[in-house]
Amino acid sequence: MAHVIVAERLTPQAPDAARVRPLLEAHAPGTVAARCGVPVETIERLAREFAAGPSVALAGGVGTQHEQAHGAAAAALLLNYVAGNVGRTVHVAAAGSGGAALAGPRGYGRLVELVEAMRAGQVGVLFVHGANPAYASPASLGFAAAMGQVPFKVSFSRFMDETAQAADLVLPDHDPLEQWNDVVPSGGLRGLQQPVMQPVFDTRQTGDVLLAVAQNLGGRVGARLTAASYKDYLQDAWRAVQREAGVDGPFEAFWTDALQRGGVWTSPRTPPRAGLAAGVSDMAVTAWEAPADRLTLMAYPSPVLHDGRGANRPWLQELPDPVTKITWGSWVEVHPETAAEFGIAEGDVVEVASETGSIAAPAYLYAGVRRGVVAVPTGQGHTAFGRYAQGRGASVYTLLPAVPTGFGGVAHYAAVDLRPAGAHVRLSKTEGTTRQLGRGIARATTLAALRGEGPEEEHAAHAAAPVPEHIEDVLHEWEEAQRTEWRSRGNYAGEHPRWGLVIDLARCTGCSACVTACHAENNIPTVGPELIKRGREMSWLRIERYFEGGGEEPLETRVVPMLCQHCGNAPCEPVCPVFAAYHTPDGLNAQVYNRCVGTRYCSNNCPYKVRYFNWFDYQAPEDPRTFAWPEPLHWSLNPDVTMRSKGVMEKCTFCVQRIRGAQNQARLEDRPVRDGEIRTACQQTCPADAIVFGDLRNPDSHAARLAADARAYHVLEELNTKPGVVYLTKVRNVTEA
Known part of the structure; x- marks a missing residue:
C-alpha cells in the first residue's frame, strides 16, 4: 500500500521521499500479492482509500509476537508516514517519555539475562512483584528451576501463585483498590491512583515494605528514602510533577485536583519531529513459516484471562470466550479442513x-x-494460584520456545505436531446455533446500502405481523383506557417514562465486559463447567455470536448482546399462574421472587430465552458443589439486590435498584429524573459506549433519539412483543468485489 501511495503520489510527498522510495521497491503490489495471496487490485484499492481520508495503520497483538515484530511495526509506521497521518491521526511521543513499561524493547531479554544470572548463582536475593514468571514464561526458559538457585526469594503476590509458591517469604500486597500508586503509560500522561477502601486482610503495600527495609538497612539508600509512608513518598515525587507541568499555586491544591481528575495530562511544548531515522536502508520482512510437514502454533492472549492473571476469578472463568463461547478450560482451534485431514x-x-x-x-x-494453523489461548493450566485456577486446562507456555521478539516479548509462534489422543469430551460452552437462519437477529448493512447506493443484506428488516382486523377495535379501546383510566387501573400518569435500552451493534465489539458487570451488580452466581454443559448457566446477559459466510466467502463474525427485552406485550406475563411476572407502569417486565413457584411457564413462552431458573441454592455453604460465594467472595455481594433461592426464576431487571434509587433521589429534590442520570451496570461498563439507557417516551432523551435512527430495529419484531430493547444495525464499510 505504501508503494502505491508513493508511486501514484496520492498524498503530498514527504521531505525525505527520495530515501523512502528505495525502501519500497521490493514491495510492489505484484510481489506482495504473490507472497500473501491478496489480489493486486485489492491492494491498490485499499491504498487509494487509505490515502483519501483520515486513516491509521496499527501493528500489534499476536501479529507482533514473533522475531519479525520490528519489521511489522516499521511497516505500519512507514505506511502512516507516507499517507501523511503523522501529526493527524498518529502522534509520536518524544523518546524516553513513556513509563517503565515502554522503556525499551528488551523486557523479555532482561528476563533471560536474569535467569542466566540465577543459574550462575549471581543473584543473592530476588524480589518478585506484579508478575508470575514461573507460569507466564516459556517452560523451556526454566525460570522456576533457576529460581531454586537463589538463596532468598521474596514474593509480593496477593495469591499463592506458581512464583509465590517457590518463594521463601510471601508478603502480600494490598489490592489495587486499597493502595496508593501512580503510572506513566505514555508521554504527557500521568495517572494517580488512590485507595477507595480500607485493607480487608492483613496485607502491606509493597512500597511501604520497601521503604521500611531501606530505612532499617540505613546507608545511602536509607538516607535518601526518608518518607514515613509510600503515600508521603508519592507526594514528594508529585511535587516534581507539578514543576514539570508548570502549575503554579500550593502543592495541596495541585494534589487535590490531580486526585479528583485521576492524574495530569500535559502536551509537549515542542512536538517531536517525525521522519525516517538515519541509517535505515532496508525494509525486508521475513515471513514465519513452519516446516512443510508440521503445523504452525499460534498462542494468543485470552481476551478473558489474558496471560493467566485472571484465572482465579470465577466470573472470568465462566465468561464465554467471545468467539468460541467456551468456558472453564482450554481448547485447540483447528480449521475444519485441517481437522478432517487428521x-x-x-x-x-x-x-x-x-x-x-x-x-x-x-x-x-x-x-x-x-x-495448517492451530491456535491455543493463554491463561489456563495453572499448578497453583487458587481454587478456580489450579488444575484446569493446559498451559500453552509449555509449547513456546524461549525466543524473544523485536518488541521485547516472547515469541508466540512455534512449529508443532498434532495427533488425536483417543479421547472425547464435551466442551463447556454456551453456544446455541452458529447461524441466524434468516431471522435477522444480528443485522448488518453496508455504508453504501445505508446511503441508498447498494442492495440490502440477506437479513433484511422483518415487518411486525399485521394486527388481525377483528381485534383492532378491542386494541383501540384498550389503548384509550390506558390513557384515560390510568388511576383506576393501577398505572401511573401517561407521562410516566417507558424505560428502554439502545444497543449500537456498530460499536459493540463483543468484549463481554457488560456480562461480568451484570454478574457483579446483580449477585449472579457462577455454576461451574458441569452445569454449563447442562445448559444451567445463570448469566442474565449473554453475547450471542453468529457466523456469516465461510467456504469460498470471507468468514464474518457478528455479535449481539441478548437480555430480557422488557416487552410491552410480554409473552411471559400472561402464562404465570401466580402473577410473579408482571408489567410495571414504567415499562419494566418485573419478576416477584417471593411469588414465583417455579413452573417455568414464563421461560417456555419467552421467544428470546433470557429467563434463568435456579436449579440449586447457590447460597447454601453446606453444598460445596454449587456454593457460589465461599469466603471472601460473599463480601462482593450487592446489598441493594435480593439474593434468589432454589426454584425461583430470574432475569435482567434493567438494574431496577438503580432506577428506583434515582427516582427516589429526584423525588426528594422535587425534580424529574434527568436524562442520563440512570446508568445500568452494562452501560456503565461498556468501553465502546455501545449501550444507552433512557426514557423512550421522551423524544428529547438520548435513547429515544437513537431509537428513531434509520438503523433501529427490534429482534424478532414480527412476533409483536413490542420490546423495550432497540438495536442499531451494524454498518460495514466494505466494497463488493
Missing part, C-alpha cells in the same frame, strides 16, 4: 507437541483459523 471431530482430545513440550486439550473446529 480425522479430528469437535471435542476430540488432541495432543499438540513442539520441541519444548506437549499439551492435550479438546479440539474446537473454527473456520476463522488458517489452514
Whole structure:
C-alpha cells in the first residue's frame, strides 16, 4: 500500500521521499500479492482509500509476537508516514517519555539475562512483584528451576501463585483498590491512583515494605528514602510533577485536583519531529513459516484471562470466550479442513507437541483459523494460584520456545505436531446455533446500502405481523383506557417514562465486559463447567455470536448482546399462574421472587430465552458443589439486590435498584429524573459506549433519539412483543468485489 501511495503520489510527498522510495521497491503490489495471496487490485484499492481520508495503520497483538515484530511495526509506521497521518491521526511521543513499561524493547531479554544470572548463582536475593514468571514464561526458559538457585526469594503476590509458591517469604500486597500508586503509560500522561477502601486482610503495600527495609538497612539508600509512608513518598515525587507541568499555586491544591481528575495530562511544548531515522536502508520482512510437514502454533492472549492473571476469578472463568463461547478450560482451534485431514471431530482430545513440550486439550473446529494453523489461548493450566485456577486446562507456555521478539516479548509462534489422543469430551460452552437462519437477529448493512447506493443484506428488516382486523377495535379501546383510566387501573400518569435500552451493534465489539458487570451488580452466581454443559448457566446477559459466510466467502463474525427485552406485550406475563411476572407502569417486565413457584411457564413462552431458573441454592455453604460465594467472595455481594433461592426464576431487571434509587433521589429534590442520570451496570461498563439507557417516551432523551435512527430495529419484531430493547444495525464499510 505504501508503494502505491508513493508511486501514484496520492498524498503530498514527504521531505525525505527520495530515501523512502528505495525502501519500497521490493514491495510492489505484484510481489506482495504473490507472497500473501491478496489480489493486486485489492491492494491498490485499499491504498487509494487509505490515502483519501483520515486513516491509521496499527501493528500489534499476536501479529507482533514473533522475531519479525520490528519489521511489522516499521511497516505500519512507514505506511502512516507516507499517507501523511503523522501529526493527524498518529502522534509520536518524544523518546524516553513513556513509563517503565515502554522503556525499551528488551523486557523479555532482561528476563533471560536474569535467569542466566540465577543459574550462575549471581543473584543473592530476588524480589518478585506484579508478575508470575514461573507460569507466564516459556517452560523451556526454566525460570522456576533457576529460581531454586537463589538463596532468598521474596514474593509480593496477593495469591499463592506458581512464583509465590517457590518463594521463601510471601508478603502480600494490598489490592489495587486499597493502595496508593501512580503510572506513566505514555508521554504527557500521568495517572494517580488512590485507595477507595480500607485493607480487608492483613496485607502491606509493597512500597511501604520497601521503604521500611531501606530505612532499617540505613546507608545511602536509607538516607535518601526518608518518607514515613509510600503515600508521603508519592507526594514528594508529585511535587516534581507539578514543576514539570508548570502549575503554579500550593502543592495541596495541585494534589487535590490531580486526585479528583485521576492524574495530569500535559502536551509537549515542542512536538517531536517525525521522519525516517538515519541509517535505515532496508525494509525486508521475513515471513514465519513452519516446516512443510508440521503445523504452525499460534498462542494468543485470552481476551478473558489474558496471560493467566485472571484465572482465579470465577466470573472470568465462566465468561464465554467471545468467539468460541467456551468456558472453564482450554481448547485447540483447528480449521475444519485441517481437522478432517487428521480425522479430528469437535471435542476430540488432541495432543499438540513442539520441541519444548506437549499439551492435550479438546479440539474446537473454527473456520476463522488458517489452514495448517492451530491456535491455543493463554491463561489456563495453572499448578497453583487458587481454587478456580489450579488444575484446569493446559498451559500453552509449555509449547513456546524461549525466543524473544523485536518488541521485547516472547515469541508466540512455534512449529508443532498434532495427533488425536483417543479421547472425547464435551466442551463447556454456551453456544446455541452458529447461524441466524434468516431471522435477522444480528443485522448488518453496508455504508453504501445505508446511503441508498447498494442492495440490502440477506437479513433484511422483518415487518411486525399485521394486527388481525377483528381485534383492532378491542386494541383501540384498550389503548384509550390506558390513557384515560390510568388511576383506576393501577398505572401511573401517561407521562410516566417507558424505560428502554439502545444497543449500537456498530460499536459493540463483543468484549463481554457488560456480562461480568451484570454478574457483579446483580449477585449472579457462577455454576461451574458441569452445569454449563447442562445448559444451567445463570448469566442474565449473554453475547450471542453468529457466523456469516465461510467456504469460498470471507468468514464474518457478528455479535449481539441478548437480555430480557422488557416487552410491552410480554409473552411471559400472561402464562404465570401466580402473577410473579408482571408489567410495571414504567415499562419494566418485573419478576416477584417471593411469588414465583417455579413452573417455568414464563421461560417456555419467552421467544428470546433470557429467563434463568435456579436449579440449586447457590447460597447454601453446606453444598460445596454449587456454593457460589465461599469466603471472601460473599463480601462482593450487592446489598441493594435480593439474593434468589432454589426454584425461583430470574432475569435482567434493567438494574431496577438503580432506577428506583434515582427516582427516589429526584423525588426528594422535587425534580424529574434527568436524562442520563440512570446508568445500568452494562452501560456503565461498556468501553465502546455501545449501550444507552433512557426514557423512550421522551423524544428529547438520548435513547429515544437513537431509537428513531434509520438503523433501529427490534429482534424478532414480527412476533409483536413490542420490546423495550432497540438495536442499531451494524454498518460495514466494505466494497463488493
